[in-house]
Amino acid sequence: MAKTLDAAKSRELAQAAKCRSKAPFDNAYGAIMLVPDAVYVQGFLAFPGEPFRAIEHVWLEVEETILDPNLPYINKKAEDLHYFPAQTLTLKQLKAAIEEAQEDYPEDDPLPIYGASPYAYYGDQMLGGKAYQEAFEAAKAKARELNPVKRKSQ
Template sequence: MDKPLDESRSKDIAKQVSSKAQSPFVNAYKAALVLEKAMYVQGFLVIAGRSYQPIEHSWLETEEYLIDPTLPHLHSAVENLYYFPAQRLTVKQLKAAIEEAEEDYPDDDPLPIYGSAPYDYYGDVMLGGKEYSQALQAAAAKCKDLNQHLAERN
């Protein structure tokens, strides 16, 4: 992770937006609306000691640090969290993408946002563009490394 995760700010914003455990994209969206100068980020999260594969996730990024409004629900120390960004959106871009998704696909959840085609696939699941593939590969490599260290200790 290039920038440190601000644990205190993450917990504060989580309370402010009433974050929910299984809703990282909605949590980050609500937090982005509150902290308008932050970037909404989608990508992957790896949790040391628990992640056997990358977790699709969303958080916020400022010039100095990361803010994860789902942090209180992760039940992990900050130093065990590794973030791999795939896509960054300003609040204005985020609002426009959600508006477009709601208009084009009214029966589907507008989040997460995968950008424009062409999309890549992992397994049989569609994923965003090349930046998603790159972030997934980096996160998968981190999982492999962490899992290998865990196996060596046991």
């Protein structure tokens, strides 16, 4: 069963967490503090329209429900969004990963979390393991389906 985006709760959560544009990973981290039974999910998002490709994204899930604290900044209809998870972390796992990243690389932003190395690039998208590659490929295929190339008529 596919998980369902709750657009109304997503917008409420974005407001409660004081989310801001162009800070998706920070927004999801702030939001999970308000919904501690949720899991933090990193993956990809596909939808019709620009940028006409899969984009790296982050959201929360509670059972079969998607809560996307970044929804107010996507400017797409909720029913047009397709989520492809690559990695999930509980709040406890997320905090531990952030703490480790801050200790190991104090000059870098600790988010996003890509799991254990070895990492690999998939296109120009990001670093991550096999689960990232599978989610990226699925999202890329969906983005192509939603955004067919228009051929010039002769």
